[in-house]
Amino acid sequence: MRYLTREPLSADEWHREAMSEHSGASVEFLGVVRRLEAGKPIEYLEYEAYEPMAEQVLEQYIQQAVQQFGLSKVYFRHRLGRVRVGEIAVIIGVHAPHRAEAFAGCQFLLETLKRDVPIWKVRAG
Numbered sequence: 147m148r149y150l151t152r153e154p155l156s157a158d159e160w161h162r163e164a165m166s167e168h169s170g171a172s173v174e175f176l177g178v179v180r181r182l183e184a185g186k187p188i189e190y191l192e193y194e195a196y197e198p199m200a201e202q203v204l205e206q207y208i209q210q211a212v213q214q215f216g217l218s219k220v221y222f223r224h225r226l227g228r229v230r231v232g233e234i235a236v237i238i239g240v241h242a243p244h245r246a247e248a249f250a251g252c253q254f255l256l257e258t259l260k261r262d263v264p265i266w267k268v269r270a271g
Contacts, residue, residue, distance in 0.1 A: 147205070148201065149200075149201055149204045149205075149222045149223060149224060150195055150197055150200060150201060150223075150224050150225075150226055150265075151223060151224075151225060151226065152225070152226050152227045153225075154225070154233060154234075155223050155225050155233070155234040155235070155236075155237055156234070157174065157176060157234065157237060157239075159221075160174060160221045160237055160239040163219065163221060163239075166218060166219060166241050168218050168241070168243075169218045169219065169241035169242055169243060169248075170242075170243050170244055170245070171241065171242050171243070171244055171245040171247070171248035171249075172239065172240070172241050172248065173239070173240050173242075173245070173248040173249050173251075173252045174221075174237065174238065174239040174240075174252070175236070175237070175238040175239075175252055175256055176234050176236070176237055177234065177235045177236035177237075178232065178233065178234055178235065179191050179229050179230060179231050179232065179233055179235055180231065181231050183267075183270040184270070186270075188231065188270045188271060189230060189231060189271055190228050190229060190230045190231065190270070190271050191228075191229050191235065191267050191269070191270050192227060192228050192229070192267070192268050192269040192270075192271070193224070193225060193226045193227065193229065193235065193265055193266065193267055193268065194226060194265070194266055194268045195224075195226055195263075195264055195265040195266070196264040197226075199264050200224075200263050200264050200265055203262060203263050203264070204222060204224075204259075204263055207254075207255060207258045207259075207262070207263075208220045208222060208255065210254075211240070211251045211254050211255050212251075214251075214254070215240075215242060215247045215248075215250050215251035215254065216242055216243060216247050217240050217241060217242050217247065217248070217251045218241045218242060218243065219239075219240065219241035220238075220239070220240050220241075220251075220255070221237065221238070221239035221240070222237070222238050222239075222255065223236070223237045224236045224259070224263075224265060226265075236259070238252055238255050238256055238259070239252075240252045240255070
């Protein structure tokens with residue numbers, strides 16, 4: 147499974163998968179590029195990654211989240227390259243039997259992404 151892409155992201159694929167007879171809760175996070183970065187107006191952000199390591203680290207954290215929070219499904223995509231204002235930079239979606247685990251699993255994945263995965267904003271324009 148590839149988690150990183152240079153293609154535009156859409157929540158449609160995740161939404162098609164968001165219903166499950168085995169899960170009572172579905173939680174998603176959409177990270178969208180906003181107009182202001184560090185208080186200055188921008189048109190886009192550019193993301194780079196050390197891709198082999200980022201893919202490996204993401205897989206490890208996703209497996210950890212599945213085990214720790216009892217998630218039944220995880221959907222994760224992060225965009226690389228130029229992402230314009232209003233476009234999605236990251237999608238994290240999870241299914242779990244109950245809402246507390248779904249919210250906790252999604253939060254865990256977002257926090258580990260920001261803290262540990264080698265993906266960087268390299269330019270705002």
